[in-house]
Amino acid sequence: VATLGLEMWNPDVLGTDPNSMYNILHEQLAIQTFQHLVVAHGYAHMRINLSKIKLSLLQRFYRSYVYSRISAAASSAVIxxxxxxxxxxxxxxxxxxxxxxxxxxxxxxxxxxxxxxxxxxxDPETPKDSTLTAMLEAAPIDWFEPEVWNTFTVQERVEYTMGGIKVALPFEEHCDTLAKCTAWKNLPEAEFMERYGNDVLAQYQMPTEAEKAQLLRYAAGEDDEVDPMLMQVDREGLGGAAPGGGEGSGV
Structure with a gap:
């Protein structure tokens, strides 16, 4: 192990690539060690038939054991x-x-x-927050809690909805079991929005056309007086922006 620059034999059993250079190195090390022990009669008490020991067979045995039994044991130990x-x-x-x-x-x-x-x-009772805090670039609007969305600046809401507005789920009482989901998951877009989506969308405050127009004028340098409640970033954030629109479908 040490001659190959490794501190210990430790294949990546939780990874997804048995053919990585790292895992191939461990595989060859294990197989060659086994072959040396067999030749040195280390397993003589097991009466191993040396003529049956083929490299391809050893590789299959190794991968079956390492990426099945050892991997399962390691996975169950990791929380x-x-x-x-x-x-x-x-x-x-x-x-x-x-x-x-x-x-x-x-x-x-x-x-x-x-x-x-x-x-x-x-799922802990008091989970730690993820360190990934940037806004998602493309997610249905109801991914956000309505109270959180409604605290975003107008510019943030304009930028997020430039590609259209998507609603993924109806209210919670209609999607808390798989059986309830069958009632809406295959509905056409217009019908989903009429029956479920528009009620969800009503919880979210959307930028008005007047607010969009003012922000676009500011981005173009045509208006230097903008309500500070509309934005908290500079003109570059709206470069080339166009007002968003359109309603999405359920997923």
Whole structure:
């Protein structure tokens, strides 16, 4: 191990690439060590038939053991704490927790060899906030908690809605179980918005046309007097911007 520059034999069993240079090095080290021990009669008590030891067979045995049994044991020992996402609506959080729970339950119903490996995730009562605090570039508007969205500056809301407004989910009482989701998930865009989306959208304060026009004039250098409540950044933020519009569909 030391001659190859490694402090210990420690393959990346939680990764997704057994063929990485790092993992190939560990594989060759393990196989060559086994071959040397066999030749030196280290396994004589097991009466190993040397004529049956082929490199391809050893590679298959190695990968089966390392990336199945050892990987499963390592995954069960690692606990991932789900972090909070500043600004994310509780509706969206509960929706994805519901999907996660259903996926895990479905996976457990499969036979052992067909099960997908799952990380052990824990949703703490008081989660730490994620360090990723930048606004998402493209997400349905109801990803945000309405109270959070309504505190954004007008410029932030204009920039975020320039590509259109999307509503992904109805109110929480319509999407807290998979059975309820079947009532709306395949609806055409217009029907979804009429039955569910417009009520959700009404919680979010949208920039008025007058506010958009004033910001565009400021960006073009035509208006140097802008209400400080409209923006907190410079002209570059609206360079080439056009008023947003249009309503989105459910997902």
């Amino acid at each position: 991932f704490h789900i972090k909070g996402k500043p600004g994310q609506s509780t509706k969206v959080t509960k929706f994805f927790r519901m999907l996660d729970g259903d996926r895990v339950a479905s996976n457990l119903r499969l036979k052992g060899k067909n099960r997908k490996m799952e990380h052990h995730r824990v």
